[in-house]
Amino acid sequence: MIEFSTSAAPIDADEWIDPEVVAFCGIDASDLARYRRPASFVSQGGTVPQPDPHAKPNFVFPDDWRERGEALFHMTDDEIAAALSVPTPPVPKKRAANG
Numbered sequence: 679m680i681e682f683s684t685s686a687a688p689i690d691a692d693e694w695i696d697p698e699v700v701a702f703c704g705i706d707a708s709d710l711a712r713y714r715r716p717a718s719f720v721s722q723g724g725t726v727p728q729p730d731p732h733a734k735p736n737f738v739f740p741d742d743w744r745e746r747g748e749a750l751f752h753m754t755d756d757e758i759a760a761a762l763s764v765p766t767p768p769v770p771k772k773r774a775a776n777g
Contacts, residue, residue, distance in 0.1 A: 693767035703738075724754065 691714055728751050739747030750758060
């Protein structure tokens, strides 16, 4: 699963960008850098369509998730947020080195 999130407070990207997912999706270093620092977004009142499900990064759903996963491409942002909101990061926070 690839995580897209919004937050009023700053987030630690290292906790939210799972290296296993990056590798699985074939996301290269330049794409990852672009995803970490996306272009500024100006709301268009919900009129922006969902992205092409066949565009990069490629979404590959496991067989038992395929139907639900494909349904996401037809949901509004609010529907997706309500269905998939998970406030816990997938990557454990790194502890500061002593010394």
